[in-house]
Amino acid sequence: MKLDEQSQPTPAEQAISRRRALKAIGRVGKAAAAGALLQPLGLLRAAAEAAEPIRIGVLLPKSGTYAVQGSHGHHGAQIAVDDFGGSVLARPIELVWEDEPSPQTSVQNMRKLIEERKVAAIQGGVSSGDILAVMPIALRRRVLLMATGPNATEITGKNCNRYTFRVDLPNRVTVRTVYPTLSKHGKRWYFVVASYAWGIDAYNQMKELLVKDGGTVLGYDQAPLGTTDFSSYILKIKQAAPDVVYLGLGGADLTNFLKQFHEIGLTGKIPISSPIVNDSDLWAAGPEAATGTFPKLWNYTGPYNTPLSAAFTRKFTARFGHPPEVEAWQDWFGATAILTAIKETRSTDSAKLVGFLETHKFVGYKNAPIYFRAWDHQLIQPTLEVTVKPKITGKYDYFNVIAQYPRHGMSLEAFFGTPEEIGCRLGPL
Amino acid sequence: MDAIVSQAVNGLVLGFLFVVISIGMSIIFGTMGVVNFAHGVFFALGAYLALTIRPITGYPGLLLLAPLGAGAAGMAVEALLLRPLYGKEPLLGLVLTFGLALFMEELIRTIWGSTGYPFDGPRWLSGFIQYGPVVLTRYRMAVLAVTVLVTGAVWLFLEKTPYGRIVRAGSRDPEMVAMLGINLKRVFTWVFGLGTLLAGIAGVLAAPLWSVVPSMAESAIMPAFVVVTIGGLGSFAGAVVGGLIVGVTFSLTIQFWPAASSASMYVLMAIVLLLRPRGLFGERWERFE
Known part of the structure; x- marks a missing residue:
């Protein structure tokens, strides 16, 4: 497994990327002027590809019971795009947000994201019912699905599949x-x-x-x-x-x-x-x-927060005027995981992204390295027990973080269950 | 048995809230022939206006001002958007109010944000009162009192005042009313304002009970449609009886088969429509035949 810090482009790298894209376009102009016969076609393709955004589908509720979570999740994903300077592989990143109001409509919107919007990967899902409905599409179309918010055990249990990963905690x-x-x-x-x-x-x-x-x-x-x-x-x-x-x-x-x-x-x-x-x-x-x-899963205050997640809180609060709720963290992390995979594999091929995510450890997000377990695609991470403060004084500060699990020396792997307890059988890529 | 009595009384109180949401919609349809899909948004607007003016006026003031705001918004919508559609294909009004519902929900989201707001009832109305098996919170008793008063006042207005007679006559034969020299355009504006004001009152009353979020319109519009369909489109008595039946059915279903509680009102509607397609109090109105 690779163990490195969050892989994000530095401003210098971004500048280089932009310069490269501009140079590519410039070269097209020069070559066309020179009347070269073969070169321009290849360069035109390169320039067109450079301008073509990498689209990430966001399937989160815009209406109904979970509309608020949907909005917060989308905001979280926007911060991840900002962290990457708005581009990856020298191509702009575009989030395409479709509604997740019910299993039936989520299936339609999932198809729309894949077939019409040509997204590289899809993230989101607050309702387990919706995610369980769209998971077979991810598998059939071989598109990475990063389920950021559902909790039903079977998502990474008996219904698991090779193209679906889950950020949120199973019940x-x-x-x-x-x-x-x-x-x-x-x-x-x-x-x-x-x-x-x-x-x-x-x-x-x-x-x-x-x-x-x-x-x-x-x-x-x-x-x-x-x-x-x-x-x-x-x-x-x-x-x-x-x-x-x-x-x-x-x-x-x-x-x-x-x-x-x-x-x-x-x-x-x-x-x-x-x-x-x-x-x-x-x-x-x-x-x-x-x-x-x-x-x-996470709280923006408390003793278990890390500098990286605290930085996320600062950026989120500065941009949206209030601290992030847990759904925002989940979608921030989900988008970061997808973009990191794209950057590191230099590809948008979901099979390659899946391979990367199965072996990568993300360091700095929680106070232990976190990773998607290779055999069930569940994000293995410490979890918090919180209780509502007896006296709430801050508008957004409701919780006392009282413990982090697992406790008493239990390993993270054991806490999330053994292969026999989970019952996941991932298929081939 | 105690549980059934307790749930039935609880359902009646909930039913009165449904009544106030629905009578506005019923009056608008009866008078103007417009199925107001945006009715739920005026309900939400009432709650959000209450939220905004509460720090200035306190609870008694907002009970008056927030519904007036919703009513004024309704009058503006009628004058600007609905009026050009009178006399045209009835479907146009339906499509317009449907679009308006989506637009206004987004507007609320833009102005107040997507995150919900806390909204507690007055402190002096906290706690509950128990009469034998019946447990009722003080706030719900206050809601019951206000909704009964509002319903009674609307009935008196429609039945006992000259303006009410114009509204009722206009709903049966608008051409004849216009020929008598009454400015029906103005009447329609006031009726739409009254309907949306009632939705606003329901929104204010519901704010301490339900989540104050932009999508709260959805939780009002569906029961309102069901109530109005069960009672009979355009019928005041129908909206009252329909609202109470839906409230009681909902509560009793939770006692015995909670998972079917939401479906119960639709099943009830289907049964009523099968037995009496015009709804319980629906009449044959020439202009809608």
Whole structure:
């Protein structure tokens, strides 16, 4: 495995690249004037190629429950493009953002990105249902898919494929990050989860841990994605009086739940958790309604941040006026990984990019080298346990980072599961 | 049984919120024949205006001013965009309001940003009250009071005032009303303003309960369509009854089969349409035949 610092062009390199492109165009003009017969054709092609942007498809929600995450993710990817000075292989980088509102439309937009926009790779995906729907297209069309935001275990488990990589944490890992803390409150739990792949998987993963540990499921409700009014669910929870409420809800759904949980006066009285949390969900809920202990892939504050990620926070805040939420980091990293692969392989061929990503270690992003595991394409990384601050004073500063996982000497590889536990069988390139 | 009573009451309160969202849409359709796809955006606009003026006016002030803002925006939209389409293909109004919904959502995103905003209800309305099995939050009781008052006021306006009579007459036979010397253009502007004002009131009331995000329009428009279709397009009583039925059905489905809660209102709509295609209170209106 290669072990190097983030591979990004220096300003000097960028200047050289631009000079080269200008020279190429200049040469075309000179050669045509001289009437050379063969040279101009090749040079014209080179010049045209130099002007042709390298397009990266971004498949993130512009509407619906996860629209806010989509916007933050896109912003994160923009910072990665800025980091590369806007170009790679002397060609401008262009992000092409298509909506990810549902599995059906995501499939159409994935095809559009590949067939019409000729993207070199695609990144994004907040909803696991959408990513599970587009993964077969990535495999069939042999195009790199960098799934930055979905959590369903099967994405890098039994449904894994050679062209799909995942940045976000699988539910298998997220449940293990918070269970030790949550189980201290008691083992009679109530579950409310979104009624699609991610929520149902989160329930199954956490229920397995709970039941093995002697716990009881007091209630299990599936809520359709995009539910606005959770008051009827909360009435059922209030009646059941559980020790912990575990929510497989995200985006605006989580915000709605927290607001209505607060409205009935249960905030702080029953501990809350979720398989993952986005900062923007809690920013929207507000300091009074925000509550819970959550697993988190990254946080812009806390003792485990690195200088490189802190620099990302500074650039993001300077450009967009507020600090980055976790989705922004995920898409920043996802775009950086794709662009690094393009730069290092000097190619946009997805097969070569896949080969690179399977062997490269990214250093400086977290306080341990992180990498996509070669046999399941899961990003192997430390994860955080966070809890909402008892008193929130900053508009965007909601979390205390209380621990980093894995703990107690457990290795990262073991924490993310063994090949037998994961069940991924990657096919050939 | 306790759980059913508790959920039914909770559903009634939610239903009244649906009623306020829907009656505006129903009045607009009944009077002008316009299916207002942008109704949800005026709901969102009410919430966002409330967010902006809250630091200046406090809660009582914004309950008045934010809906007035949404109503004024509605009047401007009617005068500038919808008016040229009267007397033309009805589909044009539908396409225009659909486009307007997308445009205004983007406008909200541009002005206020895509990240949601916290919005708590008044502190004196926090907590809940329990009557036997029924648990109701103070805020929802306040919502119930406001929505009942608003619904009653709109009914009084339509039924008991000369302006209401003009609106009702204009919805049945606009040509005859125009022949009586009434400026229907102006009436239409005020009616659209009233409809969007009601959407704005619902937006303000919903802001402490639902996420204040640009896409919140979506969470209002679909129930509104379902309610208006169940009740009968253009019918005031239909919107009220439809809203309450949808609210109660939604809550009771969560008690027994939560995963089907969103689908329940569409199933209800399908059943009503099969049995009575004009909706529960829909009448045969000559101008729409």
